[in-house]
Amino acid sequence: MSPLAPQFSDIQEAHKRIKSLIHKTPVLSSKSINEILSIELFFKSENFQKVGAFKFRGATNAVRLLSKEEAEKGVTTHSSGNHAAALSLAAKQLGIPAFIVMPENAPEIKKKAVEGYGAKITFCESTLQAREETLSKVQKETGATFIHPYNNFNVICGQGTVALEFLEDVRDLDVIIAPIGGGGLMSGTAIASKAINPEIKVYGAEPLNADDAFRSFKKGVLIPSGRPNTIADGLLTSLSPLTFQIIREKVDGILTAKEETIVSAMRMIWERMKIVVEPSAAVPLAVVIENRYLFKGKKVGIIVSGGNVDLDNLPF
């Protein structure tokens, strides 16, 4: 059975807990993108968050809720992405150890980031099985607490603080859109947004090439992704039982976007807004571009999830 879903009050408490430890990221807008699309868009820019992604919120909330005994033994996770860096920095700031399991073939830049935050990396093969086995070995050896990147109550509460801040800054959004990978950000966004404004429409944005959430949502059954192949490398993971349950209940719809639209949207953000965002962070704008009719004349809030991109491997 999956754990209980967080309530809005849990997200409010998370915000009080982590507020002084995170950046309150800016909400940006672009006159020229608004004119091109005839939609009033607002971008909550988590690319400016610590470690360059919203993941720092959930990781910080999770480590700050450890008991004294748990904290002493540290935290662990398997990830080659933003969650690994986020958990490493969150642990460092609390002065506790972090043990990160990473595939050997993870990008050099990600390894360096995690090392830079003082985490201990254990490398493994890149299969899910190898990751899980290595993680459980590390857990046994160290006694560290596993902080799952999204199937975790406290992590979801932390991610929900993005929408909480967003709706504090722009009260009258008609729509809010977040990217969906494992569904942690999406879950927190839906819980917070619907509690603040029950009339708001909440959409998930997913690459067409990794549309497990879209298919699961439609069928009403959790369908794990197969071998997704998308430039949006933060959105390769499948929903978990907990996030699927929340998303089924709270989200109004999931929209997908083609790879080429994701790249155009990313380029549009870089060129017009002069900010560096990663491909996953451009997926919400991409679904707006592919579904303009849904949003005409509306005030649409987009969560820009992160800005960690390998400048040596840009899609343009």
Next chain:
Amino acid sequence: MSPLAPQFSDIQEAHKRIKSLIHKTPVLSSKSINEILSIELFFKSENFQKVGAFKFRGATNAVRLLSKEEAEKGVTTHSSGNHAAALSLAAKQLGIPAFIVMPENAPEIKKKAVEGYGAKITFCESTLQAREETLSKVQKETGATFIHPYNNFNVICGQGTVALEFLEDVRDLDVIIAPIGGGGLMSGTAIASKAINPEIKVYGAEPLNADDAFRSFKKGVLIPSGRPNTIADGLLTSLSPLTFQIIREKVDGILTAKEETIVSAMRMIWERMKIVVEPSAAVPLAVVIENRYLFKGKKVGIIVSGGNVDLDNLPF
């Protein structure tokens, strides 16, 4: 004889005039860059200015000071860069025509930007002679007023508003650094900064491969640049008599940076600060990197001049 140099009060009046027409751009900082360099850096981010560069300030100030008769006939300039786009938008907002002389081989993206603002483009060969001849033909035909990109009192006053806002936001800067091309931004920066705080050190930042200002400053004689070849394409122009006079009088020194340092600095800003800046805008950080000993422990303000970069031709 060169025209008179602006006073600080002229810059203050320019700011009142253009304030509601420009963006007040943010001052950003990066903990990780500060740690790497052991210098406290502040970045006044004019890449977020309208048209993506500080040039919009000077162009707006200049067009708003035209007489009614002059305004009716419009404005003209020769430029393939940010000044052309800035003047076109400034003219459009005032509802007057802009006539831009551009070399045929100007980047497609610059042509489109200028066209997008409704300016009339006249193409010419890419030599300075062809540009000047074409410009004078356009002037004769249209009666438009020539707005020089930097050898112009009102343009310099507009560019000086960057430093005015910067020192309003961060009062206790020890140092302020601006890139030097034609010297318009540098002149305005020096006049405003020294008036607000006579103790502040004002430096110019120039590519080593286009170091005409460095050499002119050292010799005390205006030396035009030869055939500079630098990635910092906004800094190819030479000082004018007016800007050289101001810079000689007010600037504490000019520092240069190698091409590879400019690229590293640009990359550092993109990766660590998650903002898109053009190569010219990275030259001040590059000179800080090459001259760290000068700035250790100081509060250093850097003017990030613009963010217009061709994503199909990145140096990394």
